[in-house]
Each structure stands twice: as C-alpha cells, then as structure tokens.
Amino acid sequence: MSSIYRHIGRYYILMVNVFTRPEKGKVYRKLIVEEIDKIGIQSLGIVALLSLFMGAVVTLQTAANIDSGWIPKWTIGYTTRQTMILEFSSTIVSLILSGKVGSNIASEIGTMRITEQIDAMDIMGVNSASYLILPKIVAAMFIFPFMVILAMACGISAGAAIGVSTGVISLTDYQYGLTYYFEPFQVSYTLIKSVVFAFIITSVSSYHGYYTKGGALEVGQSSTRAVVYSIVLIMISNYVITQLLLL
Amino acid sequence: MIQVNNISKSFDGNDVLKDITVNFHPGKVNFIIGRSGSGKSVLTKCIVGLMEVNKGEILFDERNFTSMDRWSRRSVRQEMGMLFQGSALFDSMTVEENIMFPLKMFSKLSPAEIKDRVDFCLQRVNLTGKNKLYPSEISGGMQKRTGIARAIAMNPKYLFCDEPNSGLDPQTAIVIDNLIREITYEFNITTVVVSHDMNSVIEIGDYINFIYQGQLWWSGNKNEILRTNNQELNDFVFPSEFMKEIRDTLRESR
Numbered sequence: 001m002s003s004i005y006r007h008i009g010r011y012y013i014l015m016v017n018v019f020t021r022p023e024k025g026k027v028y029r030k031l032i033v034e035e036i037d038k039i040g041i042q043s044l045g046i047v048a049l050l051s052l053f054m055g056a057v058v059t060l061q062t063a064a065n066i067d068s069g070w071i072p073k074w075t076i077g078y079t080t081r082q083t084m085i086l087e088f089s090s091t092i093v094s095l096i097l098s099g100k101v102g103s104n105i106a107s108e109i110g111t112m113r114i115t116e117q118i119d120a121m122d123i124m125g126v127n128s129a130s131y132l133i134l135p136k137i138v139a140a141m142f143i144f145p146f147m148v149i150l151a152m153a154c155g156i157s158a159g160a161a162i163g164v165s166t167g168v169i170s171l172t173d174y175q176y177g178l179t180y181y182f183e184p185f186q187v188s189y190t191l192i193k194s195v196v197f198a199f200i201i202t203s204v205s206s207y208h209g210y211y212t213k214g215g216a217l218e219v220g221q222s223s224t225r226a227v228v229y230s231i232v233l234i235m236i237s238n239y240v241i242t243q244l245l246l247l
Numbered sequence: 248m249i250q251v252n253n254i255s256k257s258f259d260g261n262d263v264l265k266d267i268t269v270n271f272h273p274g275k276v277n278f279i280i281g282r283s284g285s286g287k288s289v290l291t292k293c294i295v296g297l298m299e300v301n302k303g304e305i306l307f308d309e310r311n312f313t314s315m316d317r318w319s320r321r322s323v324r325q326e327m328g329m330l331f332q333g334s335a336l337f338d339s340m341t342v343e344e345n346i347m348f349p350l351k352m353f354s355k356l357s358p359a360e361i362k363d364r365v366d367f368c369l370q371r372v373n374l375t376g377k378n379k380l381y382p383s384e385i386s387g388g389m390q391k392r393t394g395i396a397r398a399i400a401m402n403p404k405y406l407f408c409d410e411p412n413s414g415l416d417p418q419t420a421i422v423i424d425n426l427i428r429e430i431t432y433e434f435n436i437t438t439v440v441v442s443h444d445m446n447s448v449i450e451i452g453d454y455i456n457f458i459y460q461g462q463l464w465w466s467g468n469k470n471e472i473l474r475t476n477n478q479e480l481n482d483f484v485f486p487s488e489f490m491k492e493i494r495d496t497l498r499e500s501r
Contacts, residue, residue: 120331
C-alpha cells in the first residue's frame with residue numbers, strides 16, 4: 001500500500017516540475033511540433049486501419065444478431081454510430097495508443113535515464129522533466145481529439161461500405177440509423193475523454209521512464225509498467241467521466 | 248574554487264560519505280581517486296547536486312550551493328560542464344546539435360554566433376567537420392571529445408569528468424587527458440576528475456584526493472603520491488610488483 005502512496009507522491013512532484021515555466025518557449029514550440037508528428041501523425045495509419053475494420057465488424061455483428069422482424073434495419077447504423085462515437089473512437093483507440101505511444105515514451109525516456117542523458121541535462125541547468133515531458137503531454141492532448149474524429153469517420157464509413165456491399169442494409173437505412181436520436185454532446189463527451197486519456201498515457205508513461213533505474217532489462221520493465229498502468233487508469237477514468245458527464 | 252565542508256551521505260542507514268572536507272582549486276586538475284564502491288562517484292554527484300547531502304555544505308566560489316533554492320542552483324549549474332563516463336550525448340541529436348543544446352537553452356547568442364561557438368569548440372577538441380554526424384556514427388574517443396566540447400560550450404567555471412578514459416585505448420586516453428589539462432589551464436577552469444586510471448593521475452593530476460571507505464584518506468600532489476607511506480594509498484596506486492618497481496624508479500629520478 002505504501003508503494004502506491006510513494007508512486008502518487010513522486011508522480012505529483014514530477015508533474016509540478018513538468019508544469020513549471022519553460023526555459024525557452026521557442027525551443028518548446030519546436031519540440032511540441034515534433035511530438036505531434038511522432039505521437040499523432042505517425043499513429044494515423046494504425047488508428048485508421050483499426051477503425052475501418054472495427055466499423056465493418058460492428059456493422060456485420062449487429063446485422064447477424066438482428067434476426068427479428070420487430071427490430072428495424074436502421075438499428076445497424078444506429079449501433080455502429082453509438083459504438084464508434086461513445087467507446088471505440090476514444091477508449092479503444094486510446095488503449096491501442098497506450099501500447100504504441102506509451103511504451104515508446106517510457107523506453108525513450110528510460111534509456112535517456114540509464115545512459116545519464118537526463119543527468120547531463122540537469123547538470124546544464126535544464127529542467128529535464130519539463131523539457132522531455134511537457135511537449136509530449138501538450139502534443140498528445142492537442143492531437144488525440146483529431147485522431148478520435150478520424151477514427152469515428154473511418155469506422156462509420158467502413159460500416160456503411162461493408163453493410164451496403166454485403167447487402168445487410170441499404171444506404172438509406174444506414175443513414176437514417178446514423179442520424180436517429182443523435183445527440184451532439186456525445187461527440188463532445190468522447191473528445192473530452194480523449195484529452196484526459198492523452199494526458200494519462202503521456203504523463204504515466206513519462207513517469208515510468210523518468211524514474212527508471214538499472215539497465216536495458218529495467219527499461220523493458222518500465223515500458224511494460226507504463227502500458228499496464230495507463231490501461232488501468234484509462235478504464236477507471238472512463239468510468240468516472242461517463243458517470244459525471246452522461247448520467 | 249569549490250569547497251566541500253564536512254559532507255556526509257548515507258543510503259538506508261549505510262554511510263557512504265563520512266565527514267569529507269576537501270577543496271578543488273581553480274585552474275588546476277583535481278583528481279578524486281579510490282577503489283570501486285569507495286564513494287567517489289557519490290561525492291561527485293553530491294557536488295554537482297544530483298544527490299542531496301545529509302550534512303555539510305558545498306561552496307562554489309563562496310556561494311553556498313547546498314542551501315540554494317532550485318532557481319539559484321540552476322544559475323550555478325549553467326557555470327558547470329560535465330563529461331560523463333559513457334559520454335551521455337543526446338543520441339537523437341547530431342554532434343553539432345549536442346554542443347548547441349546548452350547554448351540554445353541559455354545563451355542570448357544569435358544563430359550565427361552559436362554556430363561560430365560550436366565550430367570553435369569542435370576545432371578545440373579536433374573534431375572539425377564532424378558537425379553532422381550522430382553519436383552512433385563516431386568512435387568512443389570522438390564521443391568523449393564531443394562530450395568535452397559540449398561541456399566547454401558555455402565557458403564553464405567548473406568542469407567535472409567522470410572516468411573520462413574508461414573504455415578507451417591507452418593512446419586515445421592520453422589524447423583525452425591532455426585535452427582536459429589544456430582546457431583547464433587555458434580557460435582557468437576548476438576541473439574535478441574522478442578516475443581509476445593511474446596513468447592519468449600521474450600525468451595530469453595537480454591535486455589528488457584519495458577516498459577510502461567513504462572518507463578522505465589522503466590529499467596531495469603527484470610528487471607526494473610517489474613518496475607517501477600511506478598503506479591504503481600505496482596498495483591502491485601501486486598494487487603489483489611491477490608498479491612498485493615503477494614507483495621506486497620514479498622516486499629516484501625525481
């Protein structure tokens with residue numbers, strides 16, 4: 001139990017250091033742009049690919065499970081929309097990115113720690129926590145909502161394409177389902193979630209990397225812990241945000 | 248001058264440094280030597296502020312580093328340069344970008360002036376033309392020289408070198424030693440070198456401090472080290488019969 005308090009305390013101290021005033025804004029702006037590319041742009045392919053297949057599968061599974069004449073066909077479009085907007089685009093995409101981005105961040109910072117690169121920064125007088133972590137957090141919180149919108153668009157489009165091409169639903173029914181009882185706030189809700197998840201993934205992964213001790217083996221362990229802790233915290237915060245915003 | 252006054256450091260009740268008092272002189276190469284686990288690296292980390300001491304104080308030109316807040320410490324740290332055992336170059340940056348890093352973060356120089364300063368530092372460590380190479384593309388000796396170039400980029404008053412010759416062949420080690428000595432004298436830097444390499448100690452050491460079991464056991468210059476009767480120091484510096492013969496020859500010749 002004391003270990004959890006130690007982690008919380010160290011995480012808090014690290015975040016205080018991260019959010020202190022940067023030494024040189026111009027340098028940080030350049031770093032943020034680089035991180036947007038590394039975290040966001042380089043993940044677009046995997047997000048789009050997974051969303052396409054998820055949208056298609058949700059459409060087919062819903063169609064396969066609706067064999068009652070009492071349930072209208074447009075339910076397929078409605079279900080695909082709700083699944084993609086409410087959970088897949090933010091939560092599932094974030095879980096996937098915690099594996100890709102989170103492990104990458106933890107291993108990058110962890111390697112810098114064990115090779116004394118972080119010590120070198122500290123001795124120069126650079127706030128290493130802020131220099132290494134702040135651009136990642138800002139970049140992820142900025143780019144994640146765009147990736148979520150991309151995931152929604154890909155999933156819903158793929159659902160339509162597969163549904164129509166396999167003949168399980170007409171385009172008109174699918175479109176009707178998409179617009180049926182649509183609440184724009186649900187999009188805001190999922191975008192809010194994505195920003196929170198972006199913060200969790202980048203800060204938790206950075207924390208595990210920053211406090212790595214030892215060698216290559218420990219870098220690997222930090223990377224694994226970063227992903228596990230990020231996933232657990234994403235699921236807990238998903239519940240809390242849903243409770244607060246949707247009910 | 249760096250003054251270390253009565254510092255102690257322990258980990259989980261295990262005393263690693265015990266009441267150490269030592270001065271490091273400006274314009275001189277000051278060595279810290281000792282067996283593995285004797286506490287010399289911990290001492291260096293305490294001096295540069297990577298570890299906090301349990302007791303005592305460290306003064307940089309009479310400024311008490313131990314009692315400073317983090318902002319004041321940062322300004323003192325900008326006067327420090329450090330060469331790490333593994334060079335600690337940023338591997339995502341080229342040689343040039345590594346040297347530029349502290350200049351971009353802290354100096355008010357224009358991009359052209361920064362470039363000139365980088366070229367000067369590279370020329371000073373004989374790495375002219377290596378600007379665009381990455382650390383993984385250069386040899387261990389070149390990495391050390393890049394580390395020195397980065398350390399002197401901000402015109403430091405204090406230079407710390409942690410095992411500067413580890414992993415280098417004897418000839419390259421001499422090149423690095425000479426470079427450290429030349430830079431120390433040229434820019435009047437207070438240089439502190441942590442080393443196991445007795446060749447370096449005898450070659451370039453102006454002041455030598457021997458740490459034994461967490462205590463400052465012996466201090467003196469390189470001539471005194473040849474004549475001392477301190478048993479622990481003799482066992483460390485001249486461990487073999489061959490080295491003892493060399494010591495005796497040197498004693499006679501000096």
